[in-house]
Amino acid sequence: MIRSFRALLIRDLKLAARVGGSGMMGLVFFLAIVTLMPFALGPDLNLLSRIGPAILWIAALLATLIGLDRLFQADQEDGSLDLLRLAPVPMEVVVVAKVTAHWLVTGLPLAIAAPFLGLLVALSPEAIGAMVATLLVGTPALTFVGAVGAALTASLRRGGLILAILVLPFMIPTLIFGVSAANAALGGTVPFATPFLILVALSLFAAVVGTVGAAAALRSGE
Amino acid sequence: MRLDVENLACIRGERRIFSDLSFALGPGEALLVTGRNGAGKSTLLDLLAGWLTPAAGAVRVFEAGDRTLPESLHYVGHRDALKSALTARENLEFARDFLGSPALSPPDALEAVGLAHAAALPVAYLSAGQRRRIAIARLLVAHRPLWLLDEPTAALDTASQETLRKMMEQHREGGGLVIATTHSPLPLRDAKEIRIERPTPAERPA
Secondary structure, three states: OOOOOOHHHHHHHHHHOOOOHHHHHHHHHHHHHHHHHHHHOOHHHHHHHHHHHHHHHHHHHHHHHHHHHHHHHHHHOOOOOHHHOOOOHHHHHHHHHHHHHHHOOOOHHHHHHHHHHHHHOOOOOHHHHHHHHHHHHHHHHHHHHHHHHHHHHHOOOOOOHHHHHHHHHHHHHHHHHHHHHHHHOOOOOOOHHHHOOOOOOOOHHHHHHHHHHHHHHHHHHH | OEEEEEEEEEEEOEEEEEEEEEEEEOOOOOOEEEEOOOOHHHHHHHHOOOOOOOOEEEEEEEEOOOOOOOHHHHEEEEOOOOOOOOEEHHHHHHHHHHHEEEEEOOOHHHOOOOOOHHHHOOOOHHHHHHHHHHHHEEEEEEEEOOEEEEOOOOOOOHHHHHHHHHHHHHHHHOOOOEEEOOOOOOOOOOEEEOOOOOOOOHHHOO
16 A cells, blocks of 8 residues: 555655645745735735734645646546556555645645745744744645646536636635634634644645545546 | 446436446455446546445445555546656655555666666656556555556557556566557456446436
């Protein structure tokens, strides 16, 4: 089981590095949104630092969404998905391996890039720390929720838009608690831990439901 | 292993593709599936691989240990299931690790299909026939008793067809099973043959 998991994980990481693929695209998109915001809003540093966490979270959410439609579709198109269905392991393991690889090349770079982009929207050091923490524990939820949509739309030729419509409503709780945790770190009546722990819970919940859901969608196939 | 297919029927959408299809295969036996384009040859393979559920009938496996049917078969279809950004060798290494029960090493398997020189080339640079040969080399890197081949000779030159025929015979000598759909007659030693016919209009559901 470990062997199949590792083989698939390594293959997907290699593919992401090789094609110059989806990982970089999400990161560049993230960068583009965040850098455009200060130009659009004007040089009001107070305003920027107040809405900074929200900007970063929305950008992260959209950046995650942008590469998701290829998660299973690429394998469906070249027949690799048929090969994956012959695995000596349950489909759930295949899903976890693919989602992990996808998160490592999209979600993780977003969390790592957040401190630099936090400077662009005038976040304080505490807020930057909170941003990195919330993105680290929150982006897996986005990827797992998105995996269900990606599995459902794998065989559709233009599944990207349907995918977005399908999964965006389920990403909203993550967005709400991600932003509120980052804001709580800046002060306020709610302690940081409260929304942060709910965010962690959302990620764990999405990991279970997303894995089982995506595997069921892939199994039923064409 | 042993495969027993009984009264298999398949309905896709409103259309009955075939029904009452029965055959049994024991160790070392081969089955050639023939029929017109669109008769349902590939659909039969999809059913056997477990990607489609039959409308009626059953597919049973015996003497396969604790493996399920999808875990004990290889499938080579129209889509080669190769990642074009990876090299031939990397594709085979992945298949070997992922599918389990490893057999030949990737360089040896490539040697067997006459593509040793292309091991380090990304699959994107290779021709359709060469890609098909790498997909066939996948049969050798992991041991699985049942081979499902969907028109395996498509895009292959005559020399490669002969290599494939030898591979299939060798697999059967080791007790393996082969089910292949084909248009051109494959000269396999006493292979069973089954022809899928289009149902007559009267049989079609309204």
